[in-house]
Structure formats: structure tokens, C-alpha cells
Amino acid sequence: xxxxxxxxxxxxxxxxxxxxxxxxxxxxxxxxxxxxxxxxxxxxxxxxxxxxxxxxxxxxxxxxxxxxxxxxxxxxxxxxxxxxxxxxxxxxxxxxxxxxxxxxxxxxxxxxxxxxxxxxxxxxxxxxxxxxxxxxxxxxxxxxxxxxxxxxxxxxxxxxxxxxxxxxxxxxxxxxxxxxxxxxxxxxxxxxxxxxxxxxxxxxxxxxxxxxxxxxxxxxxxxxxxxxxxxxxxxxxxxxxxxxxxxxxxxxxxxxxxxx
Numbered sequence: 001x002x003x004x005x006x007x008x009x010x011x012x013x014x015x016x017x018x019x020x021x022x023x024x025x026x027x028x029x030x031x032x033x034x035x036x037x038x039x040x041x042x043x044x045x046x047x048x049x050x051x052x053x054x055x056x057x058x059x060x061x062x063x064x065x066x067x068x069x070x071x072x073x074x075x076x077x078x079x080x081x082x083x084x085x086x087x088x089x090x091x092x093x094x095x096x097x098x099x100x101x102x103x104x105x106x107x108x109x110x111x112x113x114x115x116x117x118x119x120x121x122x123x124x125x126x127x128x129x130x131x132x133x134x135x136x137x138x139x140x141x142x143x144x145x146x147x148x149x150x151x152x153x154x155x156x157x158x159x160x161x162x163x164x165x166x167x168x169x170x171x172x173x174x175x176x177x178x179x180x181x182x183x184x185x186x187x188x189x190x191x192x193x194x195x196x197x198x199x200x201x202x203x204x205x206x207x208x209x210x211x212x213x214x215x216x217x218x219x220x221x222x223x224x225x226x227x228x229x230x231x232x233x234x235x236x237x238x239x240x241x242x243x244x245x246x247x248x249x250x251x252x253x254x255x256x257x258x259x260x
Contacts, residue, residue: 001042005032007056008039014196015048022057027065028112030072033086040093049204050196051097053120054104054189060129061113066138070246077234084233087112088144088226094119095148095222096215098208100199104192105129106185110167115145118152118178121211122195125170125179126188132167139245139255143233147225151218153177 007018017039019026028036043051055061064087074080094101094116105125109117114131117123125131133142133149142149142162150158153176161168161176173179183191199207236242240258248255 001038003035003039005029005035006039008042010046010048011193012197013047013049013200014052014193015043015046015050016052016054017043018054018056019061020056022055022059024065025059025062025108026055026057026113027062027068028087028090028116029065029068030083030086032065033090036090037093040097044098049099049200051099051101052104052189052192052196053094053101053116054192055106057107059107059113060103060105060109061116062108063111063113063134066246066249070243070250077238080237081230081234084144084230084237088230088233091115091119091144091148092222092226096211097121098211099204100196100207100211102192102196104188105131105170105179106188111135111142112145115142115148119145119148122181123173123179124181124183124188124192124195125173126185127170127182128185129170129173129179130167131170131173131178132165133162134165134167136163136165137245138249139236139239139241139243139257141232141236143229143236144226146229147222 006020009016021027021032072083101120102122103117103120105117105123108130110132111134114133133145135142146162149162157176170179170182174182244258245255
């Protein structure tokens, strides 16, 4: 089906899903998240055996669309929780996708975009890619992604990345185990397709059962932790520091933290 903010192409049994808001550095707006979920469902139930995720233009994904987040008008606490749950649902769908998923990180993958990149089964990146869970810089918290990051890199390293909000390069991401391979820009998509073709040549039943088994190991914990993260994310969105952080970022000025 046609989409406004992303593209889905089928090539020899491989689905290539491209985040397609290059003018916004492929930031995740509410409409884009809805389409993203629809596209994942389309690929999961379609003929493709492997999924490749990448971004249009110079960025992979700049995270949440902060202007859209600032403009969000909630009438009740439940509205805020429901909005926070949308990104949680997206992350869980990527993490638990029934077919092998490859992220081809063609540029910056920041905040929620870093989550999208690192929740795939395989993450390939160009040397120039910059990654980071930067939410604390704008008065937000990396709530939804936190339990996944702890599992991927360990608690001590997760504390470093999540509390500092620092940007790190592809080489460090590889050393942390977040990125599998680093490729020059001209080799990124060819290598992603090569890996996808290799996976597509394996038993789809065996791959699906392997992924399902791996998910079962932590499913109950993830359910509990995700709900905690959704509630924490929603609470922070009611604070003055959150509102100040968003305004400062959009106005390109230094935030004046209040602290609550």
C-alpha cells in the first residue's frame, strides 16, 4: 500500500522499508509511527523473508519529531499515556519482528532513531554515523529504550549512554555491540542486501522459531518493564523541565532548567 512518510519496496524476497522524511531528518511524527506500524504488519504478513530498514537522505532517523511532541494537546492523563505507548509499541514490534530485520544506518540515528537502529537483529552502519540516546538533553527520558539497552550493553554501559545523553560514533557503537558491521557508504546497501539474501536462503520456519525462542526468554520481563517505562515517560511529559527542554531545542537556545 502507498505511504506518505515512508516507502516499502520488495526485491527478490527482501522488503526494504525506507523512512522518507528527509527534510525532517526522518523524525518520527505520530502519523509516521502509524504508517511504520502498518508497514511492519504488511511486511510481516507478506511474501518477503527479510526486512531492511534505512533512511532517505543524509540521516537514518533523528528520533521523535519534537515539534509534533510540543504541539501535542492532551485532554487527559490517559491521552499522554496512550501517546507514549505508541512509541513503545513501535519498538516492541521491531524487536519482536517475526522475520530477520537489518538496520542499514546511513547517517545519524539519534534518540528514538537510535532505538529503531539498535533493536533490529543486525545493525550495519557507515563510519560517519552518529548515534546517541540523547533524550535527557531536552528534558525527556530514554524510558522506552532503556530496558533494551541494558540487555544489549550491560547496566554500567547503559548508565553511561542513557544518563550522559552523549553522541558516539559507529566505531564505539561496534565496540559496545550495538553495531555489527561498519561499511563505507557505497557498500552499505549492497552489504545489507547480501546479508538479507543469505538469510532469505535459510529455512524461514527455523528462523521464525529461533526468533520466537529468543523472545520468550525475556518476554514477561519486557512486558513489565515496558509498562513501567510508558508510565515514567508519561509522567516526565507533565513536568516544566520537559516543556522547557522542547522549547529551548526548537528555539535553538540553552535551556533554563527548573528542576522538579
